[in-house]
Amino acid sequence: TSLWLLSFLLRSSALRQKGCLEKTKVEAEAELQVDGEEVVYADFQSGQEVWTLPEFLGPFPSSTVRNFYKNAVKGRRLCQDALALWILEEKFPPEVKDAPESTIYPRAEEVLGVENTLICFANHFYPPPVNVNWTKNGLEVTEGVSLSRYYPNKDGTFHQFSSLSFTPQEGDVYACTVEHTALEDPKTRFWEIHEVSGSSAGPAVFCGVGLTLGLLGVATGTFLYVKGQQFN
Numbered sequence: 001t002s003l004w005l006l007s008f009l010l011r012s013s014a015l016r017q018k019g020c021l022e023k024t025k026v027e028a029e030a031e032l033q034v035d036g037e038e039v040v041y042a043d044f045q046s047g048q049e050v051w052t053l054p055e056f057l058g059p060f061p062s063s064t065v066r067n068f069y070k071n072a073v074k075g076r077r078l079c080q081d082a083l084a085l086w087i088l089e090e091k092f093p094p095e096v097k098d099a100p101e102s103t104i105y106p107r108a109e110e111v112l113g114v115e116n117t118l119i120c121f122a123n124h125f126y127p128p129p130v131n132v133n134w135t136k137n138g139l140e141v142t143e144g145v146s147l148s149r150y151y152p153n154k155d156g157t158f159h160q161f162s163s164l165s166f167t168p169q170e171g172d173v174y175a176c177t178v179e180h181t182a183l184e185d186p187k188t189r190f191w192e193i194h195e196v197s198g199s200s201a202g203p204a205v206f207c208g209v210g211l212t213l214g215l216l217g218v219a220t221g222t223f224l225y226v227k228g229q230q231f232n
Contacts, residue, residue, distance in 0.1 A: 038151060042072035097182035098157050100125035104176050104189040110168045118166055118191060120176030123159040131179040132162035133186075137172060168193045 043050045049069040100122040107117040122130045128150040134141040144165035150158045162176060170193055177188045 040068055041149075042069050042076075044073075044076065096126065098124060098126040099182035100130055100178055100180050100187070102176070102178045102187050102189055104174070104191045106191070107163075110193065112168050112170060112193075115165065115167050118164045118174055118176070120162040120164075120178065120189065121159070122162075122178045122180075124153065124155075124157045125159075125180050125182065126157045127181070128158045128160070130160050132160075133177045133179070134162070134164045135175045135177070136166070141174075170194065 038052045040049050040051050042048075047069075049072070101124050102120060102122045104118060104120050107119055110116060118134075120132055120134070122132065130150070132147055134145055141164065146163050148161040148163075150160040152158055164174065164176070166172075166174065172193045174191045174193075175188050177186045179186045
């Protein structure tokens with residue numbers, strides 16, 4: 001059971017989201033988004049606000065997020081009190097859950113023997129978070145694996161990324177398995193490494209050969225046509 005509040009700041013594209021959940025690893029959530037991008041969130045475990053803006057953008061206007069973490073702590077307490085009261089009044093309210101959609105893809109174009117990153121993207125799930133496991137050729141992989149924090153969508157659901165550093169080798173099969181409370185069984189997506197060329201030279205050679213043969217054909221046809229006209 002959970003309670004979430006979305007609030008839009010006037011005269012801006014900023015969105016504040018606060019929420020709390022019962023009986024989950026996620027105690028509460030508070031963050032600020034601008035144009036759909038997360039700017040800052042409250043890390044209740046470390047007791048501070050965490051800025052996620054790229055450094056080159058510089059500091060965000062302090063007036064917009066003045067006392068952000070302090071207000072987030074107050075909001076968490078109020079949210080938990082309101083959630084407890086609502087549960088008491090409703091007497092076992094139905095639990096809302098949305099199962100995640102997932103997909104797997106490489107960060108860059110695959111080249112055999114060149115290090116790359118596989119990304120497992122889980123989207124539109126509720127409540128957060130998801131758990132993601134990786135395998136290579138059926139064996140569990142833990143080295144080179146990372147899991148992002150979850151991020152909110154505008155519809156109240158969440159999305160989350162997991163990544164795996166890997167070096168493509170022909171025939172290898174990778175899989176990411178997503179676990180969530182809304183899924184009866186974990187959802188697995190596979191990525192198989194097929195023969196990948198280290199460059200585009202092969203297609204270029206075939207294209208060049210085809211073009212050459214085509215030009216030879218045209219030249220031969222033209223020569224025969226001219227000869228035929230001479231004999232006529």
